[in-house]
Structure formats: C-alpha cells, structure tokens
Amino acid sequence: MTQMTQVVAKKQSKPISSYLLRRTKVRLLSILAPPMTWIVGVYIVSLFLLLITAFWNVDPFTSLVSPGFNLENFKMVLTVPAYIATSIRTLLIALAVTAICIFFAVPLGIYMAKIAKPWVRNLLAVAITLPLWAGYLVKIIAMRLVFTEEGFFNWAMAPFGIRGPGFSIPIVILTLTYLWFPYMALPVYTAIRQIPPNLFDASSDMGAKGFTTIYRVVFPLITPAVIAGSVFTFSLSLGDYLAARFTGGATQMIGSIIAQNINLNPPVAAAYSMIPIFFIVIYLMVARRTGSLERM
C-alpha cells in the first residue's frame, strides 16, 4: 500500500510528462516544433525571400533595390552568353569533381574496409578526415601556394621536367576535389564495410575477377552511399567561388558572378542563384529515378 502511494506520488511530480502521455497530438507537435521552426523559418523563408528578390528592380542611378515584378533579371541570366558559358563551365567542373571523388573513393574504401590491417585502416580514416579539421580558406590558400610558378609543385616536379598548368580550371577541379573528398570517401567506406565478406568469396568462387566483382557486386550495393556523397561533392562544388578566385586564374564560376553582384545588383544575384538550385533539383530527380534515394 505504501509502495503504491509512492509510485502515484512520483507520477504526480511529473505534470508535463503525464499531460503529454494523454495527448498524443500535443506530444507530436512539441517534438516537431523546433525542427519545423528551423526548416520553415530559416530555410524556406530565406529561400522564398531570395526568390522574391529575383523579380525586384534596381535603380540604375543608385543601385537601390525596390520591390516590383520584372523578368529582366531572369532574361539576362538565361540570354547573356557570358552567364550561360559560366553556368555550363560550373556544371562541368562540379561533375568532374564528383567523378574524380567517386573514382578514388571506391578503391580506397574497398582497401580500407576489406584488405587493410586495423591500424592501417585507422590511420587512413584519420588521414581522410584530417583535412576537415583545417579551415576551408586555409586549404584553398595552401593550394594556391602549392601551385604558384615558384611553388611546391613546380619545385618538386622540376627534376622530371614537369610544370604545373598555372592557375586554371584543372587546378580549380583539383582544389575542389581536395576540399570535398572526405564527404565522398566516408559514406562509401562505411557502405563497403557493411558488405558481408562472403559476397566477395561467392563472387570469386563463381569466377569473377577483381574488377568484375567491383562492378557487379560492390558498386550496386554502395550506389546509395555514392549518391549521398555525390550530393555533397556536386552541390558544394556548384556553389563555390573562392576556389575559383584563388586558384582559378581568370576562371569564373556561378558563385563568382553571384558574389560580384551581391552588393551591386542583388536581384541579378538572386536570379542567378536559381541556376545552381535548378541543377541540384535535376540531379536529385535523376538520383531518385535510379531508386537509390529510397535506399539511402
């Protein structure tokens, strides 16, 4: 009897819990409220404001922005040859970065997950994540210094008669690959670790060689991880402009034009930022068609 009273007393001392226990809808709402406020308040509203600005006018005398509705900004983004060329260039750079990241991440993941000794595996895991600890701008400036005319690359390669290309698109691709590689390597490695070892044995028993196993067994199983990684490498590359500014020479990317216009002509910047959003949406739709988003 005394025990019972104690239990009841304890329950009564938690009024919020007992209130929520009875009202499931309130419970759900209170759990969802913070993330929903975040998503709607920060993500959706700011995206919406951005979209709205793209239709606004700029006073040609003073660069003052005024609300209104005109499609001139979109027309400009879609018809000026320089803008179109920059969009295509940025898209190709982002695709190249993604392809290179996949190309290196898969063999590395297989080696780490299935072949390497535990201490090598840990060492590699640290090596992959280590660059994440350094500042983003620091890494870009480091790449800049490596590839200057009298920089490390040309110095190290001089005995072989090789000279770097100077600041240009290949160096931008290299820098972006360096920046975003961990975002591809880690999910791919985790996915490969989860493949049961006997699948490799089975593949080998049936006469498949290394590459066939990778292509027919490993790759289908890790596609969701590759897609997840590529969403990072692709979208981060699309939006970047500091890599182009510091290691691209005269290379102009989508972000370069947005940065140039953000103070001078915000509506054009807003209209132009729809291009990478459009690319990402297309990319996600293609990824969805392959069915890998459901398995992510």
Add this chain to the structure above:
Amino acid sequence: MKGKKLAILSALSASVLIISGCSSGSEDSSGVSIEVPDIPMHQAMGEFEGELNIVNWSGFVEPAWTDKFTADTGCKVNPRVAGTSDEMVTLMRTGQYDIVSASGDAALRLIVGGDVQPLNIDLIPNFSDDIAAGMKGNVYDTVNGKPYGVPIGRGANLLQYNEDVTGGAPESWDVVWELDTPYKGKITAYDAPIYIADAAVYLMYHKPELGIKNPYALDEAQLAAAIDLLKQQNQVIGEYWSDPVAQITSFVGGNTVVGTSWEVLRKFAGKENLKTTLPVEGSTGWFDSWLVSSTTKNINCAYAWMDYTSKPEVNGAIAVNFGMAPANTAFCASSPEAQAHCDTFFAEDEEFFKRIWPWTTPIETCVDGRKDVKCTSFQDWTNAWATVKG
C-alpha cells in the same frame, strides 16, 4: 538579411531622386549639374553625442589615434571594416552608421542616392589650405559646388612589373592590353566594374576618334569599345585580383609579371625586383574622403572626427598606416620619415596626380559635361563587367 532589406526599402522611400542633364542647378567647375536630394547641412556645433559608428577601409581607424579622440570628445568610436566600395555603399544604406571613408566610386553613388549629407566646411577648421589642391572640389565628392566629403588620402593604380623579366619599366599599358604582349598569361588586372575606366583611359590615348574625354563618362558606343578591349585582355590575362594578399603572392610567386597595383602592395611584397611605373597613358586612382550619413544621430561627433583626422599628424598617421598619400600635405614637413613617406606616395606631386583619373561613380549624367547624350550608369558597367570574363 530581412533587416537589411527593410532598411534599404526605408532608405528608398526616404529619398526620391531624379537626375537630369538639363536641370537648372548651379554648375561646378567642370560644368556638370547633377540633381541630388535636398538635404540640409549641419549649421552649428552642439554637444557630443557620445558615440560614432564608422564604416572604413582596413587601417583607417586604429586605437593609436581613436583613443585620443575619444578622450578629447567623449565620442566612443565603433569601426566596421568594409572590403569593397560596394560593401561600403550597402552598409551605409542600412542607416546604422554615421560616417564612411568612401572612395570616389562609392561617394557619388551615396550622394546621388541621398544617403549622405552636404558638409559645412566652416565647422571643420582643419579642412584648410594644407589639404592637397588635387583633392578638393572633385566631381566625386563635390556636387553643384557643394562639398560632401573631407579628403583623407589618395593613391594611384600603377603598373607594377617584375624587372627581372621585363628588363626595364614598360612605357605603355599596352603590355597588359594587347594580344601581342610578351607576358601572355602572366598579367593581372583589378577585379571590379570600375576597372572599365582603366580600359577607357587606354582608349583615350590610343583611339582618340572614340572621343572619350573622361573615363567615367562613357556613352554606349564608348562603353562597348572599352568592353571589347577588356574581352581582348581576357585572352591574355593570368588572373584578376580583388584580394590584395592574392595579388602579392601572385607577383612574388612568379605567376604575374605585369599588372595593376598600388604602391603600398609593392612595398608589402618586399621584393627588389618588383617596381611600379606610371605609363604614358596615365591611369586611374582612388581618392578617399569622409562622408556623413544623412540620417546620422551623431552629427557632432562626426564633424569632430573629420576635423580631428584632418590634422596633419592624425591624417599622416592614417596615410602611413594604410600606405597612401595623405590629404593634409602639412604632415610631410613634420619629420624626415614623413617626408620620405610623402615622396614615396607622390603626396605633394600634383603633376603626378594630374595624370590620374580619380575613381568616380559613372552616372547617366555625363560627368564630362556632355549634354547631348546619355552616359552609361554604374549598373550598365556592372552588367557589362560580368560579360568580360565569359
């Protein structure tokens, strides 16, 4: 983001503005009349408000001279460093700042936009005859005879070259513009729409038939010619710079052999083989002045600040710290070091600065005095600039 938008909106509604080439305002020395919002100027000094919010270039507002100012006036100084002229304009339009160290390409935009107020020079005793003649009454901060700015300092956009490669000083800017340049891929240029004026300066000399009289007053055909020249340069350029550190590493690292530079960047690079020259065509330059917000609540602190920073020793300290020619030339005679600084930066050399076109915001009213055509505005320049790099 939202707050900024609202501020821009309120600034817009507060200032209705029209520019017209045929209005009947009093004309300044260059014969240009620009219609600007009618904002009253400060009539008499009153009590200090206790604080001053400044938008400034890096190195313009330092404790070395603000501490004494605060001790003297009780005005607490809150500096906010801006990286570009465009950022300065955006910041001033938020209405949160009292005063700005604007270059000419920002100044005229702010004046025409009604964001800054005309100044009562009688309240600034240090704005005296010692201020370099070439920094007074220029169209970028003096409109219809009314001064809007108090000069701080100036610098030229010079041609920097690596003497080990070029052998001597290039006589012409052609090494950065022409397709047959010996330094293809090793050229740098300033990365901003205002750089179009540099192309115009080159065209003024080499293509007089275009009729360009002022590189900031380009009609549509003249702007198109300048953009064509910039597109041509794009084929031989190695890099555009807006970040000074990037420019220095580029010259020091050997990626760049010739290109736009400032005397202070050459000094920072600290290499004997890097030199600067003013080619035969002349060049552009940045002339900075203090401009006071039209909505400031700290007007007396702002006037006190402009007067204080126009003193020879304070103006000199800012100029030395940033690396430019001080506006107050009385500083030069104050010590041998000061004289050396003034000589390096051509502070007293008006003949030198006569060959420099101070950055000025291009507006539809032609600042060269032409009335029969409409000139291209900064918005046109911005749009055109984006097409240069392709």
